[in-house]
Amino acid sequence: MSTRSVLFFVLIGALFISSVAPFAWQLIASLKDSSEIYSVPVTYVPAKPTLNAYIDVFKSRPFFRYIVNSLLVSLGTTSLCLVVAALAGYALARLRIRYQGALSFSILVACLFPQIIFLIPLYQLMAWLRLVNNPLGLLLPYVTFSLPLAIWVLMGFFKTIPREIEEQAMVDGFSRLGILTRIVLPLSWPALATCAILIFVGPFAWNEFIFALTFMTRDLSRTVPVGIALLSGTSMYEIPWNQICAACVLTTVPLVIFVVIFQGRIIEGLTRGALKG
Amino acid sequence: MTEEKFGILLIVPALCLLAVIALYPIVRSFHLSFTESGEFVGLSNFVSIFHDERFRDASLTTLLFFSISVPLELILGIGVALLLQGKFKGRGIVRAAHLIPWALPTVVMAIAWKWIFNDAYGVFNDILLRLGIIREPIAWLGLPGKAFFCIIVAEVWKCVPFVTIIILAGLQSIPRELYEALSVDGAGYWQRFRLITLPLLRPAILVALIFRGTQALGVFDSIWVMTGGGPAGSTEPISLYIYSTVFRYLNIGYASSMVTIAFLFSLLFACIVYFVLTRRPVEY
Numbered sequence: 001m002s003t004r005s006v007l008f009f010v011l012i013g014a015l016f017i018s019s020v021a022p023f024a025w026q027l028i029a030s031l032k033d034s035s036e037i038y039s040v041p042v043t044y045v046p047a048k049p050t051l052n053a054y055i056d057v058f059k060s061r062p063f064f065r066y067i068v069n070s071l072l073v074s075l076g077t078t079s080l081c082l083v084v085a086a087l088a089g090y091a092l093a094r095l096r097i098r099y100q101g102a103l104s105f106s107i108l109v110a111c112l113f114p115q116i117i118f119l120i121p122l123y124q125l126m127a128w129l130r131l132v133n134n135p136l137g138l139l140l141p142y143v144t145f146s147l148p149l150a151i152w153v154l155m156g157f158f159k160t161i162p163r164e165i166e167e168q169a170m171v172d173g174f175s176r177l178g179i180l181t182r183i184v185l186p187l188s189w190p191a192l193a194t195c196a197i198l199i200f201v202g203p204f205a206w207n208e209f210i211f212a213l214t215f216m217t218r219d220l221s222r223t224v225p226v227g228i229a230l231l232s233g234t235s236m237y238e239i240p241w242n243q244i245c246a247a248c249v250l251t252t253v254p255l256v257i258f259v260v261i262f263q264g265r266i267i268e269g270l271t272r273g274a275l276k277g
Numbered sequence: 278m279t280e281e282k283f284g285i286l287l288i289v290p291a292l293c294l295l296a297v298i299a300l301y302p303i304v305r306s307f308h309l310s311f312t313e314s315g316e317f318v319g320l321s322n323f324v325s326i327f328h329d330e331r332f333r334d335a336s337l338t339t340l341l342f343f344s345i346s347v348p349l350e351l352i353l354g355i356g357v358a359l360l361l362q363g364k365f366k367g368r369g370i371v372r373a374a375h376l377i378p379w380a381l382p383t384v385v386m387a388i389a390w391k392w393i394f395n396d397a398y399g400v401f402n403d404i405l406l407r408l409g410i411i412r413e414p415i416a417w418l419g420l421p422g423k424a425f426f427c428i429i430v431a432e433v434w435k436c437v438p439f440v441t442i443i444i445l446a447g448l449q450s451i452p453r454e455l456y457e458a459l460s461v462d463g464a465g466y467w468q469r470f471r472l473i474t475l476p477l478l479r480p481a482i483l484v485a486l487i488f489r490g491t492q493a494l495g496v497f498d499s500i501w502v503m504t505g506g507g508p509a510g511s512t513e514p515i516s517l518y519i520y521s522t523v524f525r526y527l528n529i530g531y532a533s534s535m536v537t538i539a540f541l542f543s544l545l546f547a548c549i550v551y552f553v554l555t556r557r558p559v560e561y
Binding site for chain 2: 008011012015016018019020022023025026029037038039040041042084085087088090091092095096097098103106107109110111112113114115116117118119120121122123124125140141143144145147151176177180201206207209210214224225226228229241244245248251252255256258259260263264266267
């Protein structure tokens with residue numbers, strides 16, 4: 001092997017290890033028992049691997065409830081956002097509308113500001129609508145802030161569908177709505193699936209923190225990221241680190257599997273979305 | 278129904294959501310920033326902010342965080358994208374592994390790093406001790422400069438994959454013939470990178486810069502988890518200061534004035550980037 005390809009594989013190895021090491025370390029820590037986690041020097045292989053931390057975290061906190069809340073909010077966000085974005089994306093990609101350019105640009109602008117900008121008035125709005133501690137109080141902002149990317153990705157895809165298909169459907173007597181729901185959307189299912197994945201793992205569904213921290217004040221309404229963040233330190237009693245790590249592993253394993261399966265789709269989806277604009 | 282009416286009907290749900298959830302809060306914040314406990318007070322909040330040392334420190338922290346983490350993410354992201362661009366055995370696995378930090382909740386990964394940097398039981402101290410680089414365990418998250426370093430490490434680790442994806446997309450759009458033409462001229466790897474790759478990657482780099490830049494200006498999750506702004510407020514960014522002003526000191530007017538200033542900063546940043554983005558692209 002030439003020095004060049006040796007260097008290449010060393011770099012690839014370093015990249016792989018640095019990407020998974022913090023996660024692997026969580027996994028190792030979660031398998032230790034309560035005394036080993038606080039032993040010095042640090043052990044790299046659990047002496048007596050145990051799943052106790054996983055059982056304890058469900059006992060000490062309503063962790064199952066957090067998972068249900070998160071699933072409810074993020075699946076709701078994904079489906080609602082997909083519907084709204086598909087309608088708007090189709091209109092912006094295909095139909096003749098005045099000020100089209102300005103419209104699509106102003107939609108994109110919404111994701112140009114950090115969340116803290118919106119937090120105070122949104123909290124007041126949610127309090128006024130009595131949506132504090134209600135999953136809808138998260139659903140609405142999540143859908144809204146996921147919209148720009150979703151619309152952008154879908155717009156890019158709708159533009160690649162040949163116009164002739166729609167013209168032929170018009171001749172065949174389909175209504176405008178019929179063309180959209182019975183021809184364009186079924187044709188676009190790969191793009192819709194990609195878009196759903198991007199919304200779900202994007203910053204505003206499963207992973208969102210600051211809105212969830214602020215709008216969900218009751219313990220039983222919290223989502224997983226907030227529930228986990230409050231496990232460490234700031235709570236009334238300290239939770240052992242092996243339980244914190246177990247909680248982290250529990251919420252990350254499904255996402256890791258998800259990413260491994262859909263890696264190609266995610267990269268392709270963001271590729272379309274990011275550069276066609 | 279005409280085509281335009283139908284089109285507008287389709288966009289209305291999206292526009293309504295954006296108007297109520299995104300546009301209204303911006304206008305409302307602007308309005309609130311001239312009030313105190315509901316009373317109109319003119320510019321007095323802004324005058325106080327001008328003399329507020331904590332706000333000045335938080336702004337400096339935010340700027341420092343922005344100007345270290347964003348360039349690092351861009352450089353590493355471009356490097357990794359070049360590395361992962363070609364075909365090799367196991368590319369899918371490495372790409373998937375590299376995407377993991379991006380797909381996981383920021384707070385969860387911040388917790389992982391908090392545990393790694395733990396002074397007594399952390400693996401980072403343990404490795405440094407074993408390698409003989411340090412003699413005594415260091416309280417990484419308990420010392421101002423070191424805590425800031427830890428936050429940067431966690432944030433960069435989490436965000437490089439996002440830049441990688443955008444740059445990979447940009448690399449795909451560069452025609453191969455350009456490289457072939459240049460290798461006929463006998464150009465080396467570095468020259469190919471400098472003369473073709475980098476100029477043609479400009480749109481992708483700017484897209485990554487916009488997204489990462491605005492997120493870095495509003496950094497919250499990772500710092501909230503790792504240090505809570507400490508020790509002694511040394512890692513507190515503007516967003517954390519705003520958050521405690523609202524929910525700990527219950528001073529909505531003052532916090533809104535800070536939001537307005539932060540908004541103007543983000544707007545300025547977006548305008549600069551947009552201006553650069555829309556300048557005439559390089560042509561070959």
